[in-house]
Amino acid sequence: MTDLDDSLSSGAGAAAPDLLAPVHVFRDWRVTDAGLCSPRTDTVWETRTVRAHCRPRTADDFVRERHEAPGSACNCGIHGVYAFSPEFSKVDYQGVSGAVTVWGHVEAHRHGVRAEYARVEVLGFYARWTRRQKDAVRDLADRLEIDLVDLHDVEAAAHEYATPMPEVLIPREPARAPRLSLAPTRSRARLVIVGP
Numbered sequence: 001m002t003d004l005d006d007s008l009s010s011g012a013g014a015a016a017p018d019l020l021a022p023v024h025v026f027r028d029w030r031v032t033d034a035g036l037c038s039p040r041t042d043t044v045w046e047t048r049t050v051r052a053h054c055r056p057r058t059a060d061d062f063v064r065e066r067h068e069a070p071g072s073a074c075n076c077g078i079h080g081v082y083a084f085s086p087e088f089s090k091v092d093y094q095g096v097s098g099a100v101t102v103w104g105h106v107e108a109h110r111h112g113v114r115a116e117y118a119r120v121e122v123l124g125f126y127a128r129w130t131r132r133q134k135d136a137v138r139d140l141a142d143r144l145e146i147d148l149v150d151l152h153d154v155e156a157a158a159h160e161y162a163t164p165m166p167e168v169l170i171p172r173e174p175a176r177a178p179r180l181s182l183a184p185t186r187s188r189a190r191l192v193i194v195g196p
């Protein structure tokens with residue numbers, strides 16, 4: 001069975017359109033001496049555009065067959081969520097949040113996606129950060145040529161770069177599914193999104 005068959009039987013209930021433009025989602029990072037880091041994997045974003053690769057981390061991961069990211073039965077791919085939250089920037093002293101455009105192979109889940117490609121479009125600047133955090137985020141944005149806006153304007157700004165995920169392509173998930181989980185479930189749709 002191909003991924004397409006799978007998405008038709010368990011996904012959004014509608015076939016993906018032939019051509020879907022890049023969509024925007026939101027995510028968090030940590031700004032460390034190494035740069036812009038994924039909080040979940042510690043992967044450093046050396047450039048504003050990144051491509052996901054599946055890197056086994058746990059014993060379970062090593063049991064799976066090698067595959068391209070995002071794997072259907074895996075947790076790999078670049079994670080992003082549909083709903084913006086400024087909280088991470090406020091509670092984690094190295095936290096920064098922003099919007100990315102995603103494309104390539106994309107797994108759409110109820111609350112977000114796991115994507116093959118992502119480009120950081122805009123980062124949120126929080127007025128109450130320490131001077132050190134402000135300087136670090138400014139330097140990063142400058143170096144990677146990423147736009148900066150006030151933290152509370154990120155959601156509005158994201159629309160300037162790409163559209164949100166079309167509602168019709170967002171799968172419904174069982175009520176018991178943990179919020180924000182992007183782990184393998186039956187309720188997902190596999191999409192192919194053309195690059196920008």
Ligand SMILES: [Zn+2]
Pocket residue numbers: 054055067068069070071074075076077
């Ligand atoms: Zn994987």
